[in-house]
Amino acid sequence: MLYISDNLKWLRNKRNLSQQEVADGMKLPVDRYKKYEYGKNVPPAETLLLISRYYHISIDLLLTIDLRKISIDNLLQLEDNRIVLPITVDQNGDNLIEIIPHKARAGYLTGYADAEFIENLQQISLPFLGPGKMRAFPIGGDSMPPHTDSTFIVGKYIENLGEIKKDKTYILITLSEGITYKRLHSKNAEAVLVEPDNIVYSPYEIKLSDILEIWEYVAHIGRDDSKQQSPEPESVKEMFLELKRDIYDLKTQYSK
Incomplete structure (x- = not known):
C-alpha cells in the first residue's frame, strides 16, 4: 500500500499551506499536484524527488510509511535535515x-x-x-x-x-x-x-x-x-x- 496521497495532505496541513502554495513551492501545476494529493495519480520519480526535497523526507518514507502515525522528530536526520531510516549504534556510537x-x-x-x-x-x-x-x-x-x-x-x-x-x-x-x-x-x-x-x-x-x-x-x-x-x-x-x-x-x- 502506498501512503503518498495521505502523506502529502498531512504534510501540507501540518505547515498550514494551501495546495496552490505547495504546488508553487515545488514548481508544479496545481492541477497536477491535486491529483497526487487526491490519490488519482502516483507521482513519477522526478516528482517524488521534488517532493522529497521540498519536505526534507526520504522517498521511501513518503511512499510506504503513514507519517500520521509516527513521530518524525524521533527519526534520524542528515545534514540537510532530510529524514532517513532508523539505525542502531553500540555504546561507543559506532554503527552496528x-x-x-x-x-x-x-x-x-x-x-x-x-x-x-x-x-x-x-x-x-x-x-x-x-x-x-x-x-x-x-x-x-x-x-x-x-x-x-x-x-x-x-x-x-x-x-x-x-x-x-x-x-x-x-x-x-x-x-x-x-x-x-x-x-x-x-x-x-x-x-x-x-x-x-x-x-x-x-x-x-x-x-x-x-x-x-x-x-x-x-x-x-x-x-x-x-x-x-x-x-x-x-x-x-x-x-x-x-x-x-x-x-x-x-x-x-x-x-x-
Missing part, C-alpha cells in the same frame, strides 16, 4: 550491522522503517568494513552464483541514486520483489536495468518509484549447504563472529 535472518525476510518490507523491528535483530560489529551503514541480508535462488540460499550479503546503505555504478552488485528492496540481489547494467531517469550473473536468467527493469532501499555489496558470508540450508539467528551471528576472529588473527599475524 543488523542481520536479517531468513525468518524475518518476508517481514522486512513492513519492518525496515520500524525502529523496534530493527532493534530486535541480531547485531554484529565489523569495523574492518570501514565507514557507512551496513546490513546483512539473506539471498535466495541461483541467479547470482556462487552465492546460494545459505549466503548472507553485507550491504552498505546507498542514500543517493547517483552513487550507484554500472557492473557493481546491489541489494535492492522493492515493493514488487522485496529483497533482491542483482548486478546493475544501466540506469535512466525512470528505472534501472539489472541483470543476474547466471546467464539462464534475463535482465529486467525496476522502476525507481518501486525502490525502497539500495545497499551496495561489500562482503558476503556463506555456509556449507550440506550442513544447513537456512541458518537461524544465533548461528548467523556466530558466522560473523567467526569471520571477525579470523580477520583479527590475520592482522595479528602480519603485524608481527
Whole structure:
C-alpha cells in the first residue's frame, strides 16, 4: 500500500499551506499536484524527488510509511535535515550491522522503517568494513552464483541514486520483489536495468518509484549447504563472529 496521497495532505496541513502554495513551492501545476494529493495519480520519480526535497523526507518514507502515525522528530536526520531510516549504534556510537535472518525476510518490507523491528535483530560489529551503514541480508535462488540460499550479503546503505555504478552488485528492496540481489547494467531517469550473473536468467527493469532501499555489496558470508540450508539467528551471528576472529588473527599475524 502506498501512503503518498495521505502523506502529502498531512504534510501540507501540518505547515498550514494551501495546495496552490505547495504546488508553487515545488514548481508544479496545481492541477497536477491535486491529483497526487487526491490519490488519482502516483507521482513519477522526478516528482517524488521534488517532493522529497521540498519536505526534507526520504522517498521511501513518503511512499510506504503513514507519517500520521509516527513521530518524525524521533527519526534520524542528515545534514540537510532530510529524514532517513532508523539505525542502531553500540555504546561507543559506532554503527552496528543488523542481520536479517531468513525468518524475518518476508517481514522486512513492513519492518525496515520500524525502529523496534530493527532493534530486535541480531547485531554484529565489523569495523574492518570501514565507514557507512551496513546490513546483512539473506539471498535466495541461483541467479547470482556462487552465492546460494545459505549466503548472507553485507550491504552498505546507498542514500543517493547517483552513487550507484554500472557492473557493481546491489541489494535492492522493492515493493514488487522485496529483497533482491542483482548486478546493475544501466540506469535512466525512470528505472534501472539489472541483470543476474547466471546467464539462464534475463535482465529486467525496476522502476525507481518501486525502490525502497539500495545497499551496495561489500562482503558476503556463506555456509556449507550440506550442513544447513537456512541458518537461524544465533548461528548467523556466530558466522560473523567467526569471520571477525579470523580477520583479527590475520592482522595479528602480519603485524608481527
